[in-house]
Each structure stands twice: as structure tokens, then as C-alpha cells.
Amino acid sequence: MMEFCRVDKNYKKYQRLLNGIFFIIPAALCGAVIWLSYDFNFTLGYFISGAVLVLAAGLMTFPALNYSCFSYCINQNRVEIKSGVLNKNHALIPISKIQHISVTSGPVTRAFSIARLNVFTAGGVYHLDGLNIQKAEEISEQLKNSVLNKNDSGSKAECKEGAEK
């Protein structure tokens, strides 16, 4: 009855890009600098490139793991977000407790046509990352309607993505 959906597949690519820019390229540059400052010591060179490769492999596979561990489910009564690879987290937000909703997207996320859905409760903010932009707008519209208690049995509509996987 209740189906958990995955987010957009582009989210994996986006996370890989971020990892590449912020971890792998700096690590490779640091490695290169260290190697060069030791006059092309080849043992050191192998060690450094090995370490960088291991790091790169890890950071390139992690988004996929993260993706497969991240799912959400929205129905008339609640929003559920499951996340975490090692440390599992299952957030449950009753719709009657939602204060407001916002959809945000940046220049890079828009290039991947993904957006973030923020669900604000009196207790805090819950982020639903990596939704397709259109999907995010749809869901926010639907959440708005459920908050206003005028919803037309939405629970089936938003699980289209679940069928795709």
C-alpha cells in the first residue's frame, strides 16, 4: 500500500561531481605537489597515486550506495524520509504538523534538473534532496493541498518514480 520512492537518478551524478570537485581533484593536486617536491621518488609516486585512486573509487561509488539507501514516501497523513548508508535514519513527519514548504535549487542542481524540497515543522527542517524539479513542484503542490485538507487521494500519484526503479 505504502511505497517508498527513490529520488531522481541525476542526484547520483550531482553528488559524484561534487565529490570530484571538492575531494578528488584537490587530493590529486596535493599528491602531485608532494611527489614533485621529493624529486620524482617513484615508490612515493606509486603510493600517492594508489591512495588517490582508492579515494576516487570510494567517492565515486558512495553516491550510488547513498542513492540506494535514500527513499521517501508521501501520503495523505505523513511524509517519510529514509536515509543513511551505515547510520540509518527514518524521519516521519505528520502532514498536520507541517508549517510551510519550500523548493530550492541552485545553478548546479538546475543543470542536473534536480531541486531540494524543504519541509518545515515547528521542530525543524527536513530536506528531501535530489528530486526532479517538476516533481518537487508537483509534490509541494500536493503537500500544500493535503495540508489544506483538500487532497484528492494523492498517495498513488507520487509513487510513479517507485515503479521506474
Next chain:
Amino acid sequence: MRFKRLNKRVKTMWALNRLPFSAALIAAAVAVIVFTKSVWGIITALLLIITALAAAVGYPLVEYLQWMYYIGEDVIEIKKGIFFKNHSIIPTSRIHNVNVYRGPMLKLFGLSTLCINTAGGAFRIEGIEEKEAEEVAQSLKQIIKDGGAGVKGEMIENGEK
């Protein structure tokens, strides 16, 4: 389209608000040119003037273009941002309190600032027409009279359980 832009007068107001700052910058630029009389002095002065113009002319235009809002019966929506876009949806039933603020500047232009507070956060719509802001306040009063749409909604849900 249901989304509205702010009142056009707000652009002039923002420009006027930033005028003292810009004037100070331009005065500084003139002082730099007079006292230094070198190439670097002129470059500094140019940068100061560009900043002044950006504050007085650029900011109001950009701020005006990036703002859109919608005030409906049961929902208030705000869209903003150029690079980082944000679309907030606030159900009226979740609004805790509303302030209609009017400073001297806003009064001069017949505008007001609508401050909306929910349990989750605060929103400001700066420079909407007085009439519109008052309408929002009125409609909220009506909701309170009706017993609060939010309260009703929750009671229905409790009943379902």
C-alpha cells in the same frame, strides 16, 4: 499567471533608501581623485563609483525582478532568487501572526511591508500595496473567527484515526 511582482514604486523607494550610501561612496571617490592624482587613485575611484551605482540603480532593479509572490485565500507563495531559486509555500491556516509594517519611507510611497510568521519561520514581503496587506490581515481575522482552518483540519484527521 497567478504570481505577481511587487508594486513598481518600490524600485524608487529602494533607490532612495540607498542614496545616502551611494552619495558617501561618490564623495569618497571624488576625494580619492583630488588627493592622489595617480592612475591607481582613478581606478579606486572608478571602483567606488561602480559600487555606488550598483547599490543605487542595480540593486533595486535586480531585487524587483527576482521577487514574485502570490496571496491566495488559503495559501501565500513567495518565489525569489536568480541563481539560487527558492519557492516557499505557506498555508494560511499555519500562519501564527502577521505584521503590517509601515515606516516613513514606505508611507511616502503608499506601500507597506507584510511580515508573516509561522511556527517554522518568518517571511517578509517588502513593498506591497497597503490595500493588499490589509486584505491579508482581514482574511486572517476571518480565519480566526471561523475557529482556525488549521485546528479544524487536525480535528478531521484525529477523527479518521
